[in-house]
Amino acid sequence: AQSVTQLxxxxxxxxxxxxxxxxxxxxxVPPYLFWYVQYPNQGLQLLLKYTSAATLVKxxxxxxxxxxxxxxxxxxxxxxxxxxxxxxxxxxxxxSGGSNYKLTFGKGTLLTVNP
Amino acid sequence: DTGVSQxxxxxxxxxxxxxxxxxxxxxxxxxxxxxxxxxxxxxxFLTYFQNEAxxxxxxxxxxxxxxxxxxxxxSTLEIQRTEQGDSAMYLCASSSRQGAQETQYxxxxxxxxxx
Numbered sequence: 309a310q311s312v313t314q315l316x317x318x319x320x321x322x323x324x325x326x327x328x329x330x331x332x333x334x335x336x337v338p339p340y341l342f343w344y345v346q347y348p349n350q351g352l353q354l355l356l357k358y359t360s361a362a363t364l365v366k367x368x369x370x371x372x373x374x375x376x377x378x379x380x381x382x383x384x385x386x387x388x389x390x391x392x393x394x395x396x397x398x399x400x401x402x403x404s405g406g407s408n409y410k411l412t413f414g415k416g417t418l419l420t421v422n423p
Numbered sequence: 424d425t426g427v428s429q430x431x432x433x434x435x436x437x438x439x440x441x442x443x444x445x446x447x448x449x450x451x452x453x454x455x456x457x458x459x460x461x462x463x464x465x466x467x468f469l470t471y472f473q474n475e476a477x478x479x480x481x482x483x484x485x486x487x488x489x490x491x492x493x494x495x496x497x498s499t500l501e502i503q504r505t506e507q508g509d510s511a512m513y514l515c516a517s518s519s520r521q522g523a524q525e526t527q528y529x530x531x532x533x534x535x536x537x538x
Contacts, residue, residue: 312465344529351427351514351529352466398465408479409518409525410456413465 310335310401314414322422327386329417331373331399334380341382342400342411343373352398358382369393394421425449427517427530435536436505443501444533448517455498456527457490459483460512472498505537 315330333339338360344352356367363375369392373384382399396418400411428447436442448455453474458466469488470480474495484490487505492498502509512534516527 317463342526349534351429351531352516354526354528357526400465408471409454409527410468410471410479411458411466411516411527412468415463415465 310339310403310412312399312401312412312414314397314399314417316417317415318418318420320420320422321389323391324388327371327384327389327393327419329384329397329399329419331382331384331414332380333382333399333401335401335403337403340402340409341373341375342402343367343371343382343384344398344400344413346396346398346416348395355384355397389419389421391421391423394419427515427528429513429515429530429533431533432531433534433536435538437538438505438507440505441501441503442505442535443499444513444515444535446498446500446515446517446530448497448515449519449528452517452519452528453495454518454520454525455492456516456518457498457500458514458516460514460532461510466514469500502535505535507537510535510537 313332341358343355358375366372396416398416399414402409430445455472457469460466472492487503490500512532514532515530518525518527
């Protein structure tokens with residue numbers, strides 16, 4: 309069974325500082341990995357996805373994530389935080405194979421950006 | 424591409440009442456997923472359709488829950504005899520297979536409060 313662990317339910321950074329949100333996964337088969345962002349009272353918006361084509365994945369709004377198989381990690385980073393980045397971030401995994409690519413999500417990390 | 428839409432956005436009901444939610448996927452997407460998100464948690468998979476066929480249901484989907492996707496277009500999720508524990512955000516996502524991998528696009532969700 310696949311699972312996702314997001315270390316830190318709440319991360320607080322200053323505007324302009326580095327953002328690092330941690331995600332570790334477990335999967336019995338090669339995984340597909342995703343980061344989604346959720347603003348208050350809204351649905352989820354895709355930030356980026358790991359397609360196995362490249363280990364460093366660039367997404368929208370300046371975010372990127374690096375897939376590290378040896379560490380079973382897919383941490384999300386952004387060099388310089390902006391106030392508009394304040395939101396909840398979810399890491400998700402789906403398994404290759406079969407026909408159902410249902411997503412298994414972590415519990416989320418709430419990012420606060422301080423002025 | 425108008426995105427995934429869900430209706431209603433908010434629903435307040437009394438315990439024991441039935442409720443129905445609707446999801447309109449992106450028009451060319453043949454896959455449709457329902458997820459449930461409770462406070463402080465990531466979304467959890469409920470059920471999945473490929474075209475009009477419901478191919479998988481989570482054990483979270485008790486017999487009070489039923490989902491349909493007639494003609495493979497919009498989908499409905501009905502909860503009968505609602506309980507306070509059903510209070511959650513219900514999210515719909517749609518996707519189309521692209522090679523060996525897909526990306527799910529989420530709607531804004533329906534927030535249910537059972538009093």
